[in-house]
Amino acid sequence: MSQPKSVKPYGDQMDDGAVQLSFTLPLPHGPLAREVAKKFCEKLGFYEVTVAAMEDLGENFTFFVVYGKTDVSVDLSSVKVLAPKVQKLPREKIDELVLEKFKRPIVVVGATIGTDAHTIGLDSILNMKGFHGDYGLERYKAFKVYNLGAQVPPIELVKKVREVNADVVLVSQVVTQRNIHIQHLTELIELLYAENLREKLLIIVGGPRITHELALELGYDAGFGSGTTPSEVANFIVQELLKRRGL
Template structure:
């Protein structure tokens, strides 16, 4: 059985071998390769082997370095965010929505800001779904309004109000200069300004670069990362609706 202290594995158990990739803002030549190895050594890789170097235009070079590190990982110190709600089948989700709301659950989804990557939001909303699960359009008791890509936050708020949305799902794939963070906090602030206290729709953000446990800091109710399935989202929405009704009782 693996103990609480482990090291990376490369060629043999406990050899500490890792592989990292990075880009340096210098043209590709021997000096650039030396700079890459210097950086790797300062990162704690010793010895370090340069296994790949490729120019990216005239002024940048991409590197892959393989080497050994002495760092240890303590599994007892790893914090895991556990799912706080059960996973439900599509039939169970429909029954719970019908029982709790006595009408369809309205979900508005979009990619906000300049983000044009709709693969994530479509995987959750479109009937085709993801990972063998059908999207929220498949659920009989859910009405889906998919606004697509590059939706301005004021337009999202206006459409959510017009549709009387119970939940708003936003997808953020573009992360340069923390665009996903800025867009999400702007979105959450706009909804809280536009709605009375206690009437804000369920706000959900999803994307591959969001940190687990960051929902409160971003002002949303839930964060979903890579690999999230439509069933997980549907189950969460039912859970949150139940929680809100319980708090309001």
């Protein structure tokens, strides 16, 4: 099947423009809240709007699930995707490459920094079990992994990087209220520069609102979003370090 020139949302049938939206309004549960939710979606340009569900959250807040349709489509030729480029190699091949080229395991330090207490994403990449049958970096012979867990102050992460002579820093950020993740990530980069560690490191950030483009803007080497597998990260690390070292 050839790729279309443009796409629009799909619900019951191709190109019907059907979408589902969810949001909260600061209104008490009732007819007024329902009508305001509908009008809000219509102002966004949706038509055939239906409030499929509404839930009283208490304290004069109501949560909505709304269906609507749109005529908006996206021209695929106008979309440019910036993402880390890797060749997918099996775990055994990665282990062989690192043993042959580096003569030692690659040292990886990972943490969720600042006030962020979420470690599910970090653990799924680093821990031996991984997720969805894709083993984490601890399963590879190619890596020596230090998982520092959650709410790690950036200065403590920097100390660990120096202590273990790390090659790679892997940072996870989930909590993003008021762009606090930007503050945390910027602080870490500034500390690494101040300690003369930045240039020797491969620094990766991941999280549900992280893009490769954002990561590069913040001074990181790569950004991975939701759905990233451990093997993708493993391949990127090894291939990028090999390229940097001319191996």
